[in-house]
Every structure is written in C-alpha cells, then in structure tokens.
Amino acid sequence: MTCWDCGTEQPEGALFCNECGAYLLDKSGKPVRAPADQLPFTDEGAAPPQPHLAGQSWEAVQKPTHLTFIIPITGRRVQIPLEDDITVGRGPVILDLDADLGAQEGVSRYHALIRFTDEGLILIDQNSTNGTFLNNYRLPPEIPYMLNSGDELRFGDLLVHLFF
Amino acid sequence: MLNLDAITSRHYLGITTNQQLLYFLITATPPPQYTSQRLPLNIAFVIDRSTSMKGPRLERVKAAAKILIDNLAPEDTISIISFSDRAETVIPATSVKERLQMFTQLQGIEASGGTEIYQGLLAALHELRKKPPGQALNHLILLTDGHTYGDADQCLEIAEQAAARGIGISAFGLGAEWNDHFLDLLVAPSGGQSDFIASPEQIMTHLQKRLQGLGSVYAHNLRLQPKLPPGISIREIFKVAPFAQPLNKSKSDIPLGNMEGVSPISLLLEIGVEPQFTPKNIDISFSLVADIPSHSLIDFVTNHRQPITVQEEPPTEHPPDAIIEAVRILQMYRMHEQVWTEMDEGRVQSATQRMNRLTSRLAEAGYEDLAAQAQLETRRLMKMGTMSLEGRKKLKYGTRSLMTKSLALKTNILTDNEGQK
Numbered sequence: 001m002t003c004w005d006c007g008t009e010q011p012e013g014a015l016f017c018n019e020c021g022a023y024l025l026d027k028s029g030k031p032v033r034a035p036a037d038q039l040p041f042t043d044e045g046a047a048p049p050q051p052h053l054a055g056q057s058w059e060a061v062q063k064p065t066h067l068t069f070i071i072p073i074t075g076r077r078v079q080i081p082l083e084d085d086i087t088v089g090r091g092p093v094i095l096d097l098d099a100d101l102g103a104q105e106g107v108s109r110y111h112a113l114i115r116f117t118d119e120g121l122i123l124i125d126q127n128s129t130n131g132t133f134l135n136n137y138r139l140p141p142e143i144p145y146m147l148n149s150g151d152e153l154r155f156g157d158l159l160v161h162l163f164f
Numbered sequence: 165m166l167n168l169d170a171i172t173s174r175h176y177l178g179i180t181t182n183q184q185l186l187y188f189l190i191t192a193t194p195p196p197q198y199t200s201q202r203l204p205l206n207i208a209f210v211i212d213r214s215t216s217m218k219g220p221r222l223e224r225v226k227a228a229a230k231i232l233i234d235n236l237a238p239e240d241t242i243s244i245i246s247f248s249d250r251a252e253t254v255i256p257a258t259s260v261k262e263r264l265q266m267f268t269q270l271q272g273i274e275a276s277g278g279t280e281i282y283q284g285l286l287a288a289l290h291e292l293r294k295k296p297p298g299q300a301l302n303h304l305i306l307l308t309d310g311h312t313y314g315d316a317d318q319c320l321e322i323a324e325q326a327a328a329r330g331i332g333i334s335a336f337g338l339g340a341e342w343n344d345h346f347l348d349l350l351v352a353p354s355g356g357q358s359d360f361i362a363s364p365e366q367i368m369t370h371l372q373k374r375l376q377g378l379g380s381v382y383a384h385n386l387r388l389q390p391k392l393p394p395g396i397s398i399r400e401i402f403k404v405a406p407f408a409q410p411l412n413k414s415k416s417d418i419p420l421g422n423m424e425g426v427s428p429i430s431l432l433l434e435i436g437v438e439p440q441f442t443p444k445n446i447d448i449s450f451s452l453v454a455d456i457p458s459h460s461l462i463d464f465v466t467n468h469r470q471p472i473t474v475q476e477e478p479p480t481e482h483p484p485d486a487i488i489e490a491v492r493i494l495q496m497y498r499m500h501e502q503v504w505t506e507m508d509e510g511r512v513q514s515a516t517q518r519m520n521r522l523t524s525r526l527a528e529a530g531y532e533d534l535a536a537q538a539q540l541e542t543r544r545l546m547k548m549g550t551m552s553l554e555g556r557k558k559l560k561y562g563t564r565s566l567m568t569k570s571l572a573l574k575t576n577i578l579t580d581n582e583g584q585k
C-alpha cells in the first residue's frame with residue numbers, strides 16, 4: 001500500500017509510514033487512500049522528459065496571476081504574484097531561499113530567473129555555481145526553458161515544486 | 165505461576181506477493197495471589213571516576229551510593245568499584261554491616277583519568293562471583309558519563325559472560341556525552357535496563373528505583389522463545405513495560421531480565437511475513453521461560469499460541485488501540501534514530517526533512533514537550549547543520565518513556581481485548 005501522506009510504498013499491515021510517520025489506517029481499519037492531487041514527485045531513477053527550450057512552442061498561453069512555490073525541506077509555501085521577473089536566490093531577490101537552508105544546499109545569491117513571455121513561463125539559469133535543474137535535467141546557463149505547473153525545480157540541491 | 169497474554173494487530177493475512185506486517189503486544193504478569201520472596205541481593209556498583217565526573221556529578225554519585233548502602237538489608241552483599249583508565253575495588257564484596265567504614269571508603273573516590281569501562285566491569289564481575297551461584301540475585305549497576313576508550317568489544321563480551329552466569333546489568337548514562345547505543349548493547353544479554361540521567365540531582369531517584377525493583381523480584385532470568393513458521397520473522401522487539409528497552413531479536417532465547425514486583429512485562433513485536441500464496445492456517449507461538457525462586461522453579465515454561473488465517477480478501481480489522489499507540493511511539497523513536505543515521509552518513513537534507521516531520525508527528529500526538537525539543541533541534545540543524553547530543557538523549561529516552569506511559573494509559577483496553585484471543 002502507498003502512504004497517503006508522502007507517497008512511499010509501505011508493507012501491507014503497516015500501521016504507520018516508515019518514512020514520514022503518518023498513521024495509515026482510517027476508522028474502520030482500512031488503509032487511507034492517497035488524495036489524487038498529490039505532489040508530482042519524480043520517481044528516483046526514472047529519466048524525466050527533457051524540458052522544452054523556449055521558442056519551440058506555439059500554443060497561445062494565458063498568463064497566470066500567481067505562482068506557488070512549495071519547498072519540501074521546510075514545508076514552506078510561497079505565493080508570488082506574476083508581475084515582473086521573479087528572481088531566485090538568497091538575499092535581495094523575489095524568491096529568497098535563504099531561510100530554506102539555501103546557503104547549505106548550494107543556492108547562489110542570484111541563481112535563476114523566472115519570466116513570463118508570449119510563449120509562456122520560462123526559467124533561465126543565471127550562471128549559478130551549483131546549477132539549476134528542471135525535472136532532474138540540468139539546464140545550461142542563460143538558456144530559457146519552458147515551465148509547466150507541477151514542475152520540479154532544483155536550485156543547487158534545494159528542491160522546489162512550482163504550481164500555477 | 166505466570167500469566168502470558170498476547171494481542172495482535174491482525175488475525176487474518178492476505179494472499180499477496182508483497183511482504184506483510186503483523187504486530188504483537190505480549191504481556192506477562194505474576195499470578196494474582198502473588199507471593200514474593202525477597203532474594204538476598206548481591207550488587208556491584210561500578211562508578212565512572214574519569215575527570216569529567218569531577219564536582220557535583222561524583223559528589224551526587226557518592227551520596228547516592230550511601231543511600232544505596234543504607235537501603236540494603238543485612239543479608240545483602242555489596243561491592244563498589246571505581247574506574248577511570250584502570251579500576252579500583254573501593255569496597256570488596258561484603259555484607260552490609262560496617263556502614264560507617266564503607267562511607268569513609270566511598271568518600272575517598274577522586275575524579276581523574278579517562279574512561280575504560282572494561283576494567284570496571286572486570287573487577288565488578290570478580291567481586292560478584294565471590295558469592296556462590298544460586299544464593300542471591302546478582303546485579304551490576306554501571307554509572308558512566310563518557311564514551312569508553314577502545315574496549316567496547318571486550319565490554320560486550322564480558323556482558324555476555326555475565327549474563328551466562330546469571331548476572332544482570334543495569335547501565336546509566338549521566339549527561340550527554342556517553343554512547344547510548346553501546347549501553348543498549350551492554351545490557352541486552354541480560355535483558356537489563358539502560359537509561360539516561362539528565363542531571364546529577366536525578367541520580368538518587370534512578371538508583372533507588374532500580375534497587376526497589378531488584379528487591380521485589382518475583383521471577384528472574386526471563387527469556388522469550390518465539391516459535392515462528394518459516395518465512396515469518398521478528399523485525400523488531402521492544403520491551404515497553406515496566407521500562408522501554410530495545411531487545412536482541414536475533415537470539416532464539418530473547419533475554420527479558422527480571423519480573424519485578426507486580427509490574428507486568430510488556431513486549432511489542434513487529435513481525436514480517438514473506439509473500440503468501442495459498443490459503444492456510446498458521447500458528448505463531450511464544451514460550452516464556454523463567455526462574456521463580458519463591459516456588460523453587462527453574463526454567464519454568466508458559467506458552468501462548470496465536471492462530472492466524474491466511475486467505476483471499478481478508479476481512480478489515482481494526483487493530484487494538486494499545487497496539488496502535490505503542491507502534492505510533494515506536495515509529496517516532498525510529499524516525500529519530502534514522503535522523504542520526506542520516507547525519508552520520510552526511511545526508512543533512514534528508515535528516516532535516518525527517519526532523520521536521522518528527523516535530524509535526526510529536527505535536528499531532530499531543531507530546532508538546534518533546535515536539536518543542538524536536539523543533540529546537542530542527543532549527544539547530546537548519547542553521548548549523550548539526551544537532552546537540554543533549555537533544556539526542558532527551559528525544560531518544562523521551563520517546564522511549566512515552567511507550568511505557570502510553571501503554572499504562574491503554575491497559576484497560578488491553579483487558580477489553582482479551583476476548584479476542
């Protein structure tokens with residue numbers, strides 16, 4: 001059975017998740033089912049599809065009003081209105097990851113940039129020291145890549161989920 | 165002579181190609197018309213006198229040792245050994261008569277040197293063996309505040325030898341600098357207790373409690389012999405009452421120590437079941453073996469058998485609350501152990517994530533003090549990438565003692581479920 005909370009596989013008859021400690025049964029004693037809108041964690045070991053380079057997509061895109069970032073290491077949820085460019089890093093940037101162990105996890109001061117264009121939302125690595133990853137794929141610096149809701153971004157070692 | 169009872173999380177298992185889990189809560193109690201016959205005690209008190217014990221620690225230990233001597237009966241035997249990088253027999257095995265003289269000898273212990281526990285244990289065993297076997301309840305009480313230096317394996321060997329000779333071991337760690345894992349291993353062969361003494365003021369209470377227990381032993385040398393069909397094995401066994409202590413699952417005779425006073429001994433077992441392909445009935449049995457001196461019984465056996473049915477689509481069962489609560493706390497205890505394993509492996513990110521979750525689980529379950537402690541350690545981990553040794557001890561022994569407390573709260577439910585067997 002699958003833990004309803006963290007999604008890890010647990011043996012039948014387990015009462016608590018061995019990974020996250022969640023109680024796995026409902027009042028009748030049946031395993032609690034995972035909600036359908038679970039975070040899209042990438043399966044470890046599975047090769048994720050490479051993200052699209054910007055310029056390859058011609059679909060009309062509607063501009064989202066907000067971007068939501070979920071940072072699992074601290075459980076922090078940040079909602080940022082999508083007006084100007086969103087700078088990512090540590091310190092005087094829009095998405096400041098300093099409080100999420102940013103320094104330790106290898107986030108550069110000015111790490112990456114998220115921008116809305118006519119084609120959609122794009123992510124550009126800003127020559128960061130430890131790299132920007134999109135769904136486990138390391139982006140070459142200064143090249144724009146398309147973002148989708150549910151993408152897994154990684155700044156250095158720091159995992160961030162993006163929803164919009 | 166002994167009552168053995170067990171409740172289980174499931175009476176039915178499914179036919180599946182996956183591994184399944186089963187939990188057992190086993191309780192052994194003395195009979196209601198219990199008569200205890202106090203055995204003469206033969207106690208060796210082994211005191212760490214390394215440099216770090218200097219000051220209030222050693223003074224409190226000496227004071228506690230005096231109380232210990234005061235509380236012993238005239239037929240009891242005591243020996244006191246102090247050790248640093250070598251051992252001194254401060255008081256050789258002697259019956260408790262010349263108390264004043266003993267106190268003067270105690271006063272002479274001074275702190276200096278390193279910590280080599282083996283020397284202390286060896287000298288203590290020598291004193292304990294002076295009493296002919298079978299005439300007294302032999303017990304070694306170790307009190308230390310540091311990591312033993314290079315002789316851990318020898319210590320564990322001697323602990324095995326002691327257990328084989330019917331000598332029990334209790335070990336107490338004082339402060340935050342000692343090796344909790346090592347003390348757990350040291351007491352395992354005799355089914356003894358290892359515990360954390362946070363501050364010198366608490367030394368007395370811990371020792372008195374231990375002595376009270378030893379003075380009211382109904383049965384000793386208890387062992388659990390699980391009889392499991394092939395493909396079924398114990399993944400974890402934990403004593404949850406009268407105190408919480410991990411037990412050695414790899415032995416066919418699992419040492420449980422003494423049954424003290426009227427307190428039941430409760431054990432929580434996590435059992436792994438390999439894939440089951442055909443419907444059948446299986447038996448999971450346990451034998452409890454004990455020496456009961458008041459009835460002159462040696463290797464007295466009590467059995468318990470639990471039939472389990474393997475079938476397609478087993479019915480949904482709600483596990484007894486006592487099992488749920490005990491496993492809840494065991495899981496939190498394990499999460500904390502996992503955090504430290506991850507720290508040792510340099511996986512700070514996973515450790516931080518797990519500490520965060522542990523904090524939430526403790527808070528959800530209403531254990532606010534421990535949740536606050538866990539939160540403190542999580543912050544420390546996030547800021548500095550390390551956790552404190554004091555926090556480690558507080559969370560480790562804090563969750564352990566929760567197991568015992570939660571079980572006490574659920575004892576009525578334990579009785580309610582007796583009809584299930």
